[in-house]
Amino acid sequence: xxxxTQPNSMESNEEEPVHLPCNHSTISGxxxxxxxxxxxxxxxxxxxxxxxxxxxxRMASLAIAEDRKSSTLILHRATLRDAAVYYCILRDRxxxxxxxxxxxxxxxxxx
Amino acid sequence: DSGVxxxxxxxxxxxxxxxxxxxxxRSGDLSVYWYQQSLDQGLQxxxxxxxxxxxxxxNILERFSAQQxxxxxxxxxxxxxxxxxxxxxxxxxxxxxxxxxxxxxGPGTRLTVT
Numbered sequence: 001x002x003x004x005t006q007p008n009s010m011e012s013n014e015e016e017p018v019h020l021p022c023n024h025s026t027i028s029g030x031x032x033x034x035x036x037x038x039x040x041x042x043x044x045x046x047x048x049x050x051x052x053x054x055x056x057x058r059m060a061s062l063a064i065a066e067d068r069k070s071s072t073l074i075l076h077r078a079t080l081r082d083a084a085v086y087y088c089i090l091r092d093r094x095x096x097x098x099x100x101x102x103x104x105x106x107x108x109x110x111x
Numbered sequence: 112d113s114g115v116x117x118x119x120x121x122x123x124x125x126x127x128x129x130x131x132x133x134x135x136x137r138s139g140d141l142s143v144y145w146y147q148q149s150l151d152q153g154l155q156x157x158x159x160x161x162x163x164x165x166x167x168x169x170n171i172l173e174r175f176s177a178q179q180x181x182x183x184x185x186x187x188x189x190x191x192x193x194x195x196x197x198x199x200x201x202x203x204x205x206x207x208x209x210x211x212x213x214x215x216x217g218p219g220t221r222l223t224v225t
Contacts, residue, residue, distance in 0.1 A: 029203035032210055043201045043216030044154070096167050098144065099203075099214060101154035109124065 004088045009106040018075040020105055022088030025069045030093040033064060037075050037084040038104075046085070047073065083109045114138065115217035123223045129166055129190040132220045136204030143185040144205075144214060146179055149198040160185055161208045174206070192224045198202050 005023040010031040012018045024033070035047040048055055048062045050071070061074040075082055087104040091097075114137035124130055136143050145157040156169035160179035171177075174192075179185045189196060199221050203214040 010223060032144065034213075038154075043115075043219050044214075045216060046213035049211070049213070073196070093210055095210065097142065097205075097210055097212075098156035098158065098159060098167055099146075099154075099206050103153065 004090060004102055006105045008090055008100065008103065009108065011108045011110065012078050013110045014080060015077050018078045018082070018107065020067075020073040020075075020086050020107065020111075021070065022072070022104065023070045024041055025086070027068050027090060028092065030095075031090040032093060033071050034091055034099070034100075035060070035062065035086060036089065037086045039081070039084045039087075043102075044099075049088070049091075050110075061095070065068045068082065078109050080109050080111060083107055113215040113217060114148070115202060115215050116130070116145075117220050120218070120222075121163060122223045123225065124192060124223055126192055126194060128192050128224075129188065130192065132187040132200050132202075132222075134185045134187070134202030135154065136185070137215050140190045140204035140206055140215070141180055141183065141202050142205045142208050142212075144203040145171075145187050146203065146216075147198050147200060148219075149195075154201075157187070159208075160170070166181060166208060180194035183189075189222070194224050197222055197224045207224075 033051040036044045038044045063072045085104040116135045141162045157171040159167040199219045203216045205212040
């Protein structure tokens with residue numbers, strides 16, 4: 001599985017946008033970029049995924065670099081509830097369906 | 112609420128014992144996954160079932176086994192328990208086996224082996 005690199009931790013303020021980066025320089029053409037997050041004392045939850053184009057949903061936006069070697073998860077207006085560990089995961093279209101979690105980015109939101 | 116249920120929520124048992132963790136997937140989901148989360152190993156994939164059949168295996172110990180029943184619920188059996196098996200065990204489900212399908216996680220079972 002291609003690897004991802006994320007900062008260990010980030011901090012932001014409530015009601016401000018948050019940009020969470022992910023580097024995946026060895027990404028292949030069939031790798032989807034998925035983001036999951038894990039709130040304290042809960043199971044992981046799906047956030048968003050994309051292949052080549054930028055994606056938006058009710059939770060977040062995913063901006064994918066033109067060369068696909070990096071991506072950024074954007075929380076447009078962070079709330080205290082967005083404090084969580086965010087995982088950037090590559091999933092090969094033709095590969096195993098399991099999720100391979102790295103260390104993720106621990107996001108702290110200040111009131 | 113993801114729609115995935117797991118029981119029990121907490122389990123405390125002694126070394127050498129055997130336990131069964133239960134998972135009910137979201138209605139309509141055919142794939143079930145089991146993950147283990149420990150402090151030193153992070154979140155790790157254990158095993159996947161799709162419509163009753165084993166689909167993929169991860170770093171699952173031989174002391175551990177799982178199955179998916181005709182009603183699609185799944186059980187994870189852990190035997191000859193060791194202190195190092197203490198962890199959070201998550202079950203997840205998805206509609207199908209493809210990578211485009213998101214996985215929905217249950218609240219987990221916290222296992223403590225003493």
